[in-house]
Amino acid sequence: LTVTKVGEGARAVPLAGHVGFDSMPDQLVNKSVNHGFCFNILCVGETGLGKSTLMDTLFNTKFEGEPTQHNQPGVTLKSNTYELQESNVRLKLTVVNTVGFGDQINKEDSYKSIVEFIDAQFEAYLQEELKIKRTLHSYHDTRIHACLYFIAPTGHSLKSLDLVTMKKLDSKVNIIPIVAKSDAISKSELAKFKIKITSELVSNGVQIYQFPTDDESVAEINSTMNSHLPFAVVGSTEEVKIGNKMVKARQYPWGTVQVENENHCDFVKLREMLIRVNMEDLREQTHTRHYELYRRCKLEEMGFKDTDPDSKPFSLQETYEAKRNEFMGELQKKEEEMRQMFVQRVKEKEAELKEAEKELHEKFDRLKKLHQDEKKKLEEKKKSLDDELNTFKQKKMAAELLLTQAQQAGGSTTLKRDKERKK
Amino acid sequence: MIERPETAVPSITQRNLEGYVGFANLPNQVYRKSVKRGFEFTLMVVGESGLGKSTLINSLFLTDLYSKDYPGPSQRIKKTVQVEQSKVLIKEGGVQLTLTIVDTPGFGDAVDNSNCWQPVINYIDSKCEDFLNAESRVNRRSMPDNRVHCCLYFIAPSGHGLKPLDIEFMKRLHDKVNVIPLIAKADTLTPEECQLFKKQIMKEIQEHKIKIYEFPDTEDDEDNKLIRKIKEKMPLAVVGSNVVIEVNGKKVRGRQYPWGVAEVENGEHCDFTVLRNMLIRTHMQDLKDVTNNVHYENYRSKKLAAVTCNGVDTTKTKGQLTKSPLAQMEEERREHVMKMKKMEAEMEQVFEMKVKEKKQKLKDSEAELERRHEQMKRNLEAQYKDLEEKRRVFEDEKNNWEAQQRILEQQKLDASKTMEKNKKKGKIF
Numbered sequence: 059l060t061v062t063k064v065g066e067g068a069r070a071v072p073l074a075g076h077v078g079f080d081s082m083p084d085q086l087v088n089k090s091v092n093h094g095f096c097f098n099i100l101c102v103g104e105t106g107l108g109k110s111t112l113m114d115t116l117f118n119t120k121f122e123g124e125p126t127q128h129n130q131p132g133v134t135l136k137s138n139t140y141e142l143q144e145s146n147v148r149l150k151l152t153v154v155n156t157v158g159f160g161d162q163i164n165k166e167d168s169y170k171s172i173v174e175f176i177d178a179q180f181e182a183y184l185q186e187e188l189k190i191k192r193t194l195h196s197y198h199d200t201r202i203h204a205c206l207y208f209i210a211p212t213g214h215s216l217k218s219l220d221l222v223t224m225k226k227l228d229s230k231v232n233i234i235p236i237v238a239k240s241d242a243i244s245k246s247e248l249a250k251f252k253i254k255i256t257s258e259l260v261s262n263g264v265q266i267y268q269f270p271t272d273d274e275s276v277a278e279i280n281s282t283m284n285s286h287l288p289f290a291v292v293g294s295t296e297e298v299k300i301g302n303k304m305v306k307a308r309q310y311p312w313g314t315v316q317v318e319n320e321n322h323c324d325f326v327k328l329r330e331m332l333i334r335v336n337m338e339d340l341r342e343q344t345h346t347r348h349y350e351l352y353r354r355c356k357l358e359e360m361g362f363k364d365t366d367p368d369s370k371p372f373s374l375q376e377t378y379e380a381k382r383n384e385f386m387g388e389l390q391k392k393e394e395e396m397r398q399m400f401v402q403r404v405k406e407k408e409a410e411l412k413e414a415e416k417e418l419h420e421k422f423d424r425l426k427k428l429h430q431d432e433k434k435k436l437e438e439k440k441k442s443l444d445d446e447l448n449t450f451k452q453k454k455m456a457a458e459l460l461l462t463q464a465q466q467a468g469g470s471t472t473l474k475r476d477k478e479r480k481k
Numbered sequence: 482m483i484e485r486p487e488t489a490v491p492s493i494t495q496r497n498l499e500g501y502v503g504f505a506n507l508p509n510q511v512y513r514k515s516v517k518r519g520f521e522f523t524l525m526v527v528g529e530s531g532l533g534k535s536t537l538i539n540s541l542f543l544t545d546l547y548s549k550d551y552p553g554p555s556q557r558i559k560k561t562v563q564v565e566q567s568k569v570l571i572k573e574g575g576v577q578l579t580l581t582i583v584d585t586p587g588f589g590d591a592v593d594n595s596n597c598w599q600p601v602i603n604y605i606d607s608k609c610e611d612f613l614n615a616e617s618r619v620n621r622r623s624m625p626d627n628r629v630h631c632c633l634y635f636i637a638p639s640g641h642g643l644k645p646l647d648i649e650f651m652k653r654l655h656d657k658v659n660v661i662p663l664i665a666k667a668d669t670l671t672p673e674e675c676q677l678f679k680k681q682i683m684k685e686i687q688e689h690k691i692k693i694y695e696f697p698d699t700e701d702d703e704d705n706k707l708i709r710k711i712k713e714k715m716p717l718a719v720v721g722s723n724v725v726i727e728v729n730g731k732k733v734r735g736r737q738y739p740w741g742v743a744e745v746e747n748g749e750h751c752d753f754t755v756l757r758n759m760l761i762r763t764h765m766q767d768l769k770d771v772t773n774n775v776h777y778e779n780y781r782s783k784k785l786a787a788v789t790c791n792g793v794d795t796t797k798t799k800g801q802l803t804k805s806p807l808a809q810m811e812e813e814r815r816e817h818v819m820k821m822k823k824m825e826a827e828m829e830q831v832f833e834m835k836v837k838e839k840k841q842k843l844k845d846s847e848a849e850l851e852r853r854h855e856q857m858k859r860n861l862e863a864q865y866k867d868l869e870e871k872r873r874v875f876e877d878e879k880n881n882w883e884a885q886q887r888i889l890e891q892q893k894l895d896a897s898k899t900m901e902k903n904k905k906k907g908k909i910f
Contacts, residue, residue, distance in 0.1 A: 067568055068568035068569050068570040068579050068580075068581075069568070069569055069570065070569070070570045070571070070572070071544045071545070071546070071569045071570070071571060072544065073542070073543050073544050073571055073572075073573060074543040074544060075543040076543075076573070077541070077542050077543050077571070077573060077757075077761060078573075078757065078758070078761045078762035079520070079522075079571070079573060079576060079578045079761050079762070079765065080573040080574030080575070080576040081761075081762050081763070082515070082520045082576055082578065082765060082766060083512045083515045083516050083576060084512070085763065085764075085765060085766035085767070086511065086512075086515050086766050087508045087511050087512050087515075088766075089766055089767070089770065090507075090508065090511050091508055092699075095504070095507050097504075116502070117496075117498065117502050118498045118499045118500040118501070118502050119496040119497065119498055119499060120496075121496070122494075138494070139493045139494070140493060140494050140495070140496045141493050141494070141495045141496070142496055142498060142502070142504070143498070144498055144502055144503075144504055144505040145505040146505075147504060147505045147507055147508060149504050149507070150493060190781075190782050190785045190786055191778075191782050192778065192782075194774075195770075195774045273513060273514075273517055275513060276513075329502070329503060330503070333502060333503040333504050333506075334503035334504070334506045335506075335510070336510075337504060337507055337510060338507060338510035338511055338514055339510070339514070342514070350621060353619075353621075354619050354620060354621075357619045358619060362619050363619065364618050364619050364620055381810070382810065385810050385813075385814070389814070389817045392817075392821065393821060393824075396821060396824070396825060400828050400832070403832065404832065407832070407836055411836070411839050411840070411843065414843060415843055418843065418846070418847055418850070422850045422854065425854050426854075429854070429857050429858070429861070432861055433861060436861060436864055436865060436868065439868060440864075440868055443868060443871060443872050443875065446875065447875055450875070450878075450879050450882075454882060457886060461889070464893075
């Protein structure tokens with residue numbers, strides 16, 4: 059959707075006849091009808107306030123759903139999509155219900171799952187929009203276009219849960235507050251209740267959806283309806299015979315509440331405003347206001363800017379390239395760090411092993427030295443033995459010599475004697 | 482055939498309405514809002530000088546786009562190809578249209594017309610770039626759509642076929658903009674010549690695989706019949722005129738010849754009415770949609786792919802292009818983390834292995850040294866043992882000898898004693 063200032067920079071020229079471009083709106087409408095429409099409603103409210111019944115009544119059909127119990131541990135969102143057709147208009151309607159809202163003892167986090175759900179739809183759209191090859195034309199838009207906030211018909215004021223929740227949601231979605239099951243409140247009480255609610259919303263700065271008054275054709279009805287907010291509604295899928303017609307109503311012993319009777323409740327007003335008059339505006343607001351806000355915040359969070367420090371505008375390419383360079387730089391740094399760590403470890407280990415090697419060599423050097431000493435000792439011992447041997451040898455030789463001499467000299471006598479003996 | 486994007490239909494439950502709801506009024510809401518917003522359209526005309534482009538524009542929009550105060554390009558002689566735009570605001574039936582006419586004076590007029598299409602391509606691309614930048618800003622405000630929605634290409638009525646320049650131009654622009662070829666100054670061709678000419682042109686267009694703008698089929702059979710009729714008349718042969726002439730009591734736009742009046746809006750004289758109806762009254766929105774959904778998306782995806790792949794030409798699978806550049810970076814980050822993990826594991830492995838090797842070596846050398854030491858020790862011990870043995874032997878021998886010596890000594894002593902005794906006894910002789 060683009061919103062342009064018409065005729066900017068153009069000069070007006072008169073036409074000399076019927077050209078035919080006044081069919082442009084029809085061309086556009088035909089395309090839209092062929093393409094089909096899509097609308098997503100979120101119903102927020104405590105269990106038992108008649109959310110499902112109201113949807114059934116609004117769209118004159120029976121949607122899914124069993125009535126939920128009160129014992130849910132947290133708030134979950136259930137969404138269902140339906141294809142509806144009225145005359146030649148096809149509508150893809152998604153109804154999202156908050157299950158378990160307001161049932162817990164501690165309701166501080168109740169709004170969180172709702173906010174998360176809304177953000178998730180924005181995120182999905184944003185992702186699609188950012189893809190390189192994208193198919194926005196056929197994308198099924200799941201962003202919430204309207205949030206019906208169901209207020210319990212206490213008759214007094216808003217609950218703090220209501221204020222907290224609506225405050226968290228008002229910058230993310232179009233909020234239409236409604237008083238549920240309003241057949242429990244009398245007319246005078248209702249007037250006071252509405253005033254109280256409106257003033258509480260204002261004093262807490264809650265921005266609810268205002269029906270647009272900038273288009274003359276609907277400005278009047280819209281501004282009247284704005285003053286009737288919040289709408290006090292009654293829902294029913296049961297029919298009761300009134301006169302000779304079957305009408306949707308709730309039958310009590312004391313009377314029948316007719317849903318489509320504007321004296322009984324604001325159901326018709328809600329239907330008019332929500333569906334028949336402003337559905338397209340709700341879609342447009344969601345896209346041009348709420349989604350843009352989400353997108354802007356998300357992109358800023360990721361570090362995208364429109365202008366560089368010198369206030370010169372970035373082109374898309376520059377932005378992406380800058381981001382990418384930053385990113386690559388980071389990765390490089392990480393890689394470097396890891397390498398450095400390894401280099402360090404290797405160095406350390408090498409030093410360790412070198413130390414071990416040194417020790418080993420020292421040990422063996424010592425052993426070698428010991429060995430050398432032992433060897434020396436052995437050598438000495440050997441030498442001394444040799445010396446003794448030599449001495450002995452000499453002694454022996456000397457003795458032999460003496461003996462030989464002695465034998466030669468007087469040894470012959472013995473020799474003779476021996477000879478004689480032998481004879 | 483220009484591919485049109487398909488509308489996805491997910492499986493959703495049908496529901497029937499049991500009464501009035503009111504969303505049948507949605508089209509009216511859309512109508513209302515669109516009128517309030519106003520419309521814009523950019524039309525480009527390309528062709529040699531003198532083919533009646535300005536006249537045709539004036540005829541189409543029933544206005545003097547180019548007047549005395551705003552002279553058209555034909556009044557100016559150009560040396561090179563220019564691209565000029567004129568913006569006008571026209572109103573009709575409560576509908577406002579901002580019409581931008583983009584003219585290309587000088588196109589095809591030079592002697593050497595190589596690359597005369599380049600300024601045209603540059604213009605179209607720069608408008609797409611503007612839109613892309615506006616769309617990609619963080620703070621998006623109004624995004625004026627100045628992209629070229631339609632390009633009317635004027636073919637000279639030679640009667641023969643397309644000129645090389647025509648073919649070249651259309652081939653280069655058919656995937657950037659909706660190209661609608663027109664036979665200009667069709668009043669110089671007889672109906673038969675025109676038929677032949679059209680056939681020839683379409684044949685050449687098909688031969689060169691030029692993708693001209695195609696009319697979409699509709700759900701309506703009646704409409705489809707009309708569309709088929711129009712398709713048979715392509716390319717449309719047009720005549721334009723700023724002059725109003727009276728013919729048979731009627732005031733018509735036409736060209737006065739001695740032999741008659743060629744009426745602009747007469748379907749038997751030329752296809753002007755077909756062009757006008759198609760361009761303005763029935764398919765203006767579709768031309769914008771095709772520009773937005775097909776041509777612009779092509780430009781965008783090419784541009785962004787270049788940015789993310791940083792100019793690296795890859796054979797990346799189509800699947801990767803369906804991500805946004807940011808998701809692409811996330812993916813790259815994850816890939817890088819995995820790569821780093823793997824690298825780390827590998828380095829760790831190599832490290833461990835080297836350490837093991839070194840340790841083993843150390844162990845081996847330790848074992849070797851031990852072994853040698855052991856051997857030397859044993860050697861030494863053996864020597865010691867030898868020595869001991871030798872000593873023992875020696876000791877034994879010495880002791881023996883000494884013992885022997887003592888015996889000998891004793892014998893000697895005894896012998897000398899006996900001799901003494903014998904001497905004394907006189908036994909000595």
